[in-house]
Amino acid sequence: MTTPSQVPAGATIKDVAARAGVSPMTVSRVINNKPGVGQDTREKVEQAIAELSYTPNQAARRLVTSSEVLIGVIYSNPSAAFMSEFLTGVFEEASNRGVRLVLMRFAAGDVPTSEQLERFIGSGLSGLVLAPPLGESLAVNAVLAKYDLPVTAVGAYDVPNATCVRIDDAAAAFEMTQHLLDLGHRRLGFVLGSPNQAASARRMAGFHAAISGVEGVQVSLAQGDFSYASGLLAGELLLNVPTPPTAIFASSDDMAAAIVSVAHRRSLDVPGELSVVGFDDTTAAVTLWPELTTVHQPVRKLAAEALGIIVDKAQPNTSRQARPPRILEHSLIKRHSTAPIEQP
Template sequence: MAKNSGAIRGPTIIDVAAQAGVSPMTVSRVINDRPGVGPETRQAVNEAIRALGYTPNVAARSLVTSTELRIGVVYSNPSAAFMSDFLTGVFEEASIRGARLILLKGGEGGRPPSVAELKALVASGIRGVILAPPLGESPVVLRALSKAGLPMAAVGAYDVEDAICVRIDDRRAAYEMTRELISLGHRHLGFILGNPDQAASGQRLAGFQDAVRETPGVTTVIAQGDFSFASGLGAAEQLLEATPPPTAIFASNDDMAAAAVSVAHRRHLDVPRELTVVGFDDTPAAVTLWPPLTTVHQPVRKLAAEALGLLTAEIARTSPDSPARREHVLEHEIVARQSTAPLSLG
């Protein structure tokens, strides 16, 4: 399996915020010389910038006009770890481009904001919108924003009319992970499906099934989840009640994979000696449990930053006769950790 390269990155706005003990938005205000920051806080931020050697990308910021660029960010996702990475990526890119973010959070479990809340967001003077999954495929959200004529960028979405879509190849990623499980000797596979209203869920299931069809003798059992930890608990229990139970479980995100590991521990099953578990996303959740998860690395921060960069370019575009490319696919990676092992025949 491929592993993360471990390439050294330069300091980011998040590092500066942590050093100064403030929020990324406060750092952004200081960098862009905006009001609303006290002198002591401003000094602390500037000292952190100097200490870390942080340098904002002035060239990228110059792409923004002198008029304040307000970008709406509409988000709601059952995975807190995913949302943390997503918002970090958006904040970092916004600081580079001198953009002001107007955040609108939907309801629990990925529910969209109300129409009234969306109208208020539009009325705030935003010039474009970033949509976090699953809201990039929400009819309520898309209708309200399309009616307003605002440029949109949707992360993790597929073929959304009037929106730039930034994602990975979910089907290929799931196929590659499933092939890894099969190569370890596993022939009874469990799969936990994500939110049925998200295209990425169907793509990941399709990739899983593509790999299974290539190998005779592989049996599968599938349980429905919704990308939340709680749904993963119920789905894992359902899979492990099957006859025969799977020797490996592939969950459609890390939160549900972590839930599967929890269920295995409760049943006194050793992971990975008696049950292999893999996930998808490579969020912080993948490395904060034992054993750390083998997972698909989806560059969530980079996806969010790319979406904001593309949206900014769309807003600045002056030639409507040459439409920008609408689908942008970034690379994924399989990251091997300690939650996988060859099938034990003992």
């Protein structure tokens, strides 16, 4: 029970926030009936307002209800090259659209807690962009389901209440595998991406679809997680088998670059003795020798598209329902890490 002595004279929005255990921005969103606040939190704020007899300052209220759009971006990706392209895309689109960004970064493999997510959303976000792999995190989506907040998930599949922005990973992997088959390779290695991303399974499915029905194909598999370190382990594993592959398809450029490093350490000629291909077409593909043949995934465009969708959804009287997936075009980039091979 609140006593008169516990009620500060001329209570401010900060007093309300402290009483409710939330941020001042969350209080502002409740006062102005904006989305992005859970029902439990809203009730706590309303109770604090009543207890403190708080009256909103009209000047501050006009500021909060201005047309400014604040977009949150959360990422936890092991590839610095991928994230460089991703962040460039969101920054450029934010500048073009005249919106503000707030970034939340976590170490690779880490997932934000419910408390961290709720504080972030409560800071006044108009929408949220999730970089892979967070778009498919069950823990993240369980929290987001409680909020009326537009969300886009880049590189993701079948995410409830979010618009997915991606390429056709299976088709892209099929085309790359077909390229290796056309060069005469029949001993193929494939390095899977992280098991917590649907794109990994789609790329593997495209690989298997391409080799299905082709006689004489021998396949060696290794598990990776899209990182350079996992590519080193996968390269050692694949090149240690009794009959090693003549070509290795890694599910990311970082892993492919690592495999090239392993091949060089073993004095294997790339591509004379071993062809290596990647996926993404990040800077990692062109900062090594030989430059990688890879799938071009337009990461910068994917990120910009995801941000643009959120900005559009944040406009007044616009539906916040998730839209059908937005699928952008990919392409095969042929460089110098692949070559034909004569089968014995």
